[in-house]
Amino acid sequence: MDVGNQLKKLRQEHDYTQLQLAEKLNVSRKTVSSWENGRNLPGIPILIDLSDLYGVSIDSMVRENEHAYKEEAEKTKTTIQKIWLTPVLSVAIAIFLLSCIYLSKDAAGHGQGFILLLHSLIF
Structure with missing residues:
Protein backbone atom coordinates (compact mmCIF):
# COMPACT_ATOMS: atom_id res chain seq x y z
CA MET A 1 0.00 0.00 0.00
CA ASP A 2 1.43 3.39 -0.92
CA VAL A 3 1.61 6.37 1.42
CA GLY A 4 -1.51 8.00 -0.02
CA ASN A 5 -3.65 4.91 0.40
CA GLN A 6 -2.26 4.38 3.89
CA LEU A 7 -3.18 7.94 4.88
CA LYS A 8 -6.66 7.56 3.42
CA LYS A 9 -7.17 4.24 5.21
CA LEU A 10 -6.11 5.71 8.54
CA ARG A 11 -8.35 8.76 8.05
CA GLN A 12 -11.34 6.58 7.25
CA GLU A 13 -10.64 4.23 10.17
CA HIS A 14 -10.85 7.25 12.48
CA ASP A 15 -14.04 8.54 10.81
CA TYR A 16 -12.59 11.85 9.64
CA THR A 17 -13.58 13.59 6.45
CA GLN A 18 -10.81 15.22 4.46
CA LEU A 19 -12.09 18.59 5.65
CA GLN A 20 -12.08 17.57 9.32
CA LEU A 21 -8.55 16.22 9.04
CA ALA A 22 -7.41 19.34 7.19
CA GLU A 23 -8.78 21.54 9.98
CA LYS A 24 -7.00 19.47 12.66
CA LEU A 25 -3.70 19.78 10.78
CA ASN A 26 -4.16 23.42 9.73
CA VAL A 27 -3.93 22.61 6.02
CA SER A 28 -6.45 22.79 3.19
CA ARG A 29 -8.76 19.95 2.17
CA LYS A 30 -7.04 19.99 -1.23
CA THR A 31 -3.72 19.31 0.51
CA VAL A 32 -5.15 16.23 2.24
CA SER A 33 -6.60 15.11 -1.09
CA SER A 34 -3.23 15.54 -2.82
CA TRP A 35 -1.56 13.33 -0.17
CA GLU A 36 -4.18 10.63 -0.55
CA ASN A 37 -3.97 10.73 -4.34
CA GLY A 38 -0.18 10.52 -4.29
CA ARG A 39 0.42 13.92 -5.89
CA ASN A 40 2.32 15.18 -2.83
CA LEU A 41 3.63 13.75 0.41
CA PRO A 42 3.20 15.29 3.85
CA GLY A 43 6.30 16.75 5.46
CA ILE A 44 7.83 15.40 8.64
CA PRO A 45 5.99 17.83 10.97
CA ILE A 46 2.67 16.70 9.48
CA LEU A 47 3.69 13.03 9.73
CA ILE A 48 4.40 13.61 13.42
CA ASP A 49 0.96 15.19 13.85
CA LEU A 50 -0.68 12.29 11.98
CA SER A 51 1.22 9.82 14.11
CA ASP A 52 -0.06 11.48 17.28
CA LEU A 53 -3.59 11.83 15.93
CA TYR A 54 -3.91 8.21 14.81
CA GLY A 55 -1.82 6.64 17.57
CA VAL A 56 0.58 4.92 15.21
CA SER A 57 4.30 5.36 14.80
CA ILE A 58 5.75 7.05 11.76
CA ASP A 59 8.05 4.07 11.47
CA SER A 60 5.14 1.68 11.15
CA MET A 61 3.59 3.83 8.41
CA VAL A 62 6.86 4.00 6.51
CA ARG A 63 7.77 0.35 7.02
CA GLU A 64 4.39 -0.89 5.81
CA ASN A 65 4.91 1.12 2.66
CA GLU A 66 8.49 -0.09 2.36
CA HIS A 67 7.19 -3.66 2.41
CA ALA A 68 4.65 -2.82 -0.29
CA TYR A 69 7.37 -1.24 -2.44
CA LYS A 70 9.50 -4.37 -2.08
CA GLU A 71 6.54 -6.55 -3.11
CA GLU A 72 5.91 -4.33 -6.14
CA ALA A 73 9.59 -4.51 -7.11
CA GLU A 74 9.46 -8.32 -6.88
CA LYS A 75 6.35 -8.43 -9.10
CA THR A 76 8.08 -6.21 -11.65
CA LYS A 77 11.16 -8.44 -11.58
CA THR A 78 9.00 -11.53 -12.16
CA THR A 79 7.20 -9.84 -15.06
CA ILE A 80 10.50 -8.86 -16.67
Missing part, protein backbone atom coordinates in the same frame (compact mmCIF):
# COMPACT_ATOMS: atom_id res chain seq x y z
CA GLN A 81 11.76 -12.42 -16.30
CA LYS A 82 8.61 -13.76 -17.99
CA ILE A 83 8.91 -11.23 -20.83
CA TRP A 84 12.56 -12.19 -21.32
CA LEU A 85 11.90 -15.93 -21.16
CA THR A 86 9.35 -16.07 -24.01
CA PRO A 87 11.64 -14.84 -26.82
CA VAL A 88 14.54 -16.93 -25.57
CA LEU A 89 12.43 -20.09 -25.62
CA SER A 90 11.06 -19.19 -29.05
CA VAL A 91 14.57 -18.80 -30.46
CA ALA A 92 15.69 -22.07 -28.84
CA ILE A 93 12.75 -23.94 -30.35
CA ALA A 94 13.40 -22.40 -33.78
CA ILE A 95 17.08 -23.42 -33.62
CA PHE A 96 16.09 -26.93 -32.59
CA LEU A 97 13.62 -27.28 -35.46
CA LEU A 98 16.07 -25.90 -38.00
CA SER A 99 18.74 -28.30 -36.72
CA CYS A 100 16.31 -31.18 -37.09
CA ILE A 101 15.57 -30.17 -40.68
CA TYR A 102 19.26 -29.87 -41.51
CA LEU A 103 20.22 -33.16 -39.85
CA SER A 104 17.30 -35.09 -41.32
CA LYS A 105 18.08 -34.45 -44.99
CA ASP A 106 19.09 -37.52 -46.91
CA ALA A 107 22.15 -37.73 -49.13
CA ALA A 108 20.29 -36.21 -52.07
CA GLY A 109 19.36 -33.15 -50.00
CA HIS A 110 15.68 -33.95 -49.64
CA GLY A 111 13.98 -33.14 -46.37
CA GLN A 112 11.76 -36.21 -46.05
CA GLY A 113 13.67 -37.34 -42.99
CA PHE A 114 12.37 -34.33 -41.06
CA ILE A 115 8.76 -35.39 -41.58
CA LEU A 116 9.61 -38.85 -40.25
CA LEU A 117 11.53 -37.38 -37.31
CA LEU A 118 8.66 -35.04 -36.48
CA HIS A 119 6.18 -37.89 -36.77
CA SER A 120 8.27 -40.02 -34.41
CA LEU A 121 8.52 -37.19 -31.87
CA ILE A 122 4.78 -36.56 -31.88
CA PHE A 123 3.59 -40.17 -31.95
Whole structure:
Protein backbone atom coordinates (compact mmCIF):
# COMPACT_ATOMS: atom_id res chain seq x y z
CA MET A 1 0.00 0.00 0.00
CA ASP A 2 1.43 3.39 -0.92
CA VAL A 3 1.61 6.37 1.42
CA GLY A 4 -1.51 8.00 -0.02
CA ASN A 5 -3.65 4.91 0.40
CA GLN A 6 -2.26 4.38 3.89
CA LEU A 7 -3.18 7.94 4.88
CA LYS A 8 -6.66 7.56 3.42
CA LYS A 9 -7.17 4.24 5.21
CA LEU A 10 -6.11 5.71 8.54
CA ARG A 11 -8.35 8.76 8.05
CA GLN A 12 -11.34 6.58 7.25
CA GLU A 13 -10.64 4.23 10.17
CA HIS A 14 -10.85 7.25 12.48
CA ASP A 15 -14.04 8.54 10.81
CA TYR A 16 -12.59 11.85 9.64
CA THR A 17 -13.58 13.59 6.45
CA GLN A 18 -10.81 15.22 4.46
CA LEU A 19 -12.09 18.59 5.65
CA GLN A 20 -12.08 17.57 9.32
CA LEU A 21 -8.55 16.22 9.04
CA ALA A 22 -7.41 19.34 7.19
CA GLU A 23 -8.78 21.54 9.98
CA LYS A 24 -7.00 19.47 12.66
CA LEU A 25 -3.70 19.78 10.78
CA ASN A 26 -4.16 23.42 9.73
CA VAL A 27 -3.93 22.61 6.02
CA SER A 28 -6.45 22.79 3.19
CA ARG A 29 -8.76 19.95 2.17
CA LYS A 30 -7.04 19.99 -1.23
CA THR A 31 -3.72 19.31 0.51
CA VAL A 32 -5.15 16.23 2.24
CA SER A 33 -6.60 15.11 -1.09
CA SER A 34 -3.23 15.54 -2.82
CA TRP A 35 -1.56 13.33 -0.17
CA GLU A 36 -4.18 10.63 -0.55
CA ASN A 37 -3.97 10.73 -4.34
CA GLY A 38 -0.18 10.52 -4.29
CA ARG A 39 0.42 13.92 -5.89
CA ASN A 40 2.32 15.18 -2.83
CA LEU A 41 3.63 13.75 0.41
CA PRO A 42 3.20 15.29 3.85
CA GLY A 43 6.30 16.75 5.46
CA ILE A 44 7.83 15.40 8.64
CA PRO A 45 5.99 17.83 10.97
CA ILE A 46 2.67 16.70 9.48
CA LEU A 47 3.69 13.03 9.73
CA ILE A 48 4.40 13.61 13.42
CA ASP A 49 0.96 15.19 13.85
CA LEU A 50 -0.68 12.29 11.98
CA SER A 51 1.22 9.82 14.11
CA ASP A 52 -0.06 11.48 17.28
CA LEU A 53 -3.59 11.83 15.93
CA TYR A 54 -3.91 8.21 14.81
CA GLY A 55 -1.82 6.64 17.57
CA VAL A 56 0.58 4.92 15.21
CA SER A 57 4.30 5.36 14.80
CA ILE A 58 5.75 7.05 11.76
CA ASP A 59 8.05 4.07 11.47
CA SER A 60 5.14 1.68 11.15
CA MET A 61 3.59 3.83 8.41
CA VAL A 62 6.86 4.00 6.51
CA ARG A 63 7.77 0.35 7.02
CA GLU A 64 4.39 -0.89 5.81
CA ASN A 65 4.91 1.12 2.66
CA GLU A 66 8.49 -0.09 2.36
CA HIS A 67 7.19 -3.66 2.41
CA ALA A 68 4.65 -2.82 -0.29
CA TYR A 69 7.37 -1.24 -2.44
CA LYS A 70 9.50 -4.37 -2.08
CA GLU A 71 6.54 -6.55 -3.11
CA GLU A 72 5.91 -4.33 -6.14
CA ALA A 73 9.59 -4.51 -7.11
CA GLU A 74 9.46 -8.32 -6.88
CA LYS A 75 6.35 -8.43 -9.10
CA THR A 76 8.08 -6.21 -11.65
CA LYS A 77 11.16 -8.44 -11.58
CA THR A 78 9.00 -11.53 -12.16
CA THR A 79 7.20 -9.84 -15.06
CA ILE A 80 10.50 -8.86 -16.67
CA GLN A 81 11.76 -12.42 -16.30
CA LYS A 82 8.61 -13.76 -17.99
CA ILE A 83 8.91 -11.23 -20.83
CA TRP A 84 12.56 -12.19 -21.32
CA LEU A 85 11.90 -15.93 -21.16
CA THR A 86 9.35 -16.07 -24.01
CA PRO A 87 11.64 -14.84 -26.82
CA VAL A 88 14.54 -16.93 -25.57
CA LEU A 89 12.43 -20.09 -25.62
CA SER A 90 11.06 -19.19 -29.05
CA VAL A 91 14.57 -18.80 -30.46
CA ALA A 92 15.69 -22.07 -28.84
CA ILE A 93 12.75 -23.94 -30.35
CA ALA A 94 13.40 -22.40 -33.78
CA ILE A 95 17.08 -23.42 -33.62
CA PHE A 96 16.09 -26.93 -32.59
CA LEU A 97 13.62 -27.28 -35.46
CA LEU A 98 16.07 -25.90 -38.00
CA SER A 99 18.74 -28.30 -36.72
CA CYS A 100 16.31 -31.18 -37.09
CA ILE A 101 15.57 -30.17 -40.68
CA TYR A 102 19.26 -29.87 -41.51
CA LEU A 103 20.22 -33.16 -39.85
CA SER A 104 17.30 -35.09 -41.32
CA LYS A 105 18.08 -34.45 -44.99
CA ASP A 106 19.09 -37.52 -46.91
CA ALA A 107 22.15 -37.73 -49.13
CA ALA A 108 20.29 -36.21 -52.07
CA GLY A 109 19.36 -33.15 -50.00
CA HIS A 110 15.68 -33.95 -49.64
CA GLY A 111 13.98 -33.14 -46.37
CA GLN A 112 11.76 -36.21 -46.05
CA GLY A 113 13.67 -37.34 -42.99
CA PHE A 114 12.37 -34.33 -41.06
CA ILE A 115 8.76 -35.39 -41.58
CA LEU A 116 9.61 -38.85 -40.25
CA LEU A 117 11.53 -37.38 -37.31
CA LEU A 118 8.66 -35.04 -36.48
CA HIS A 119 6.18 -37.89 -36.77
CA SER A 120 8.27 -40.02 -34.41
CA LEU A 121 8.52 -37.19 -31.87
CA ILE A 122 4.78 -36.56 -31.88
CA PHE A 123 3.59 -40.17 -31.95
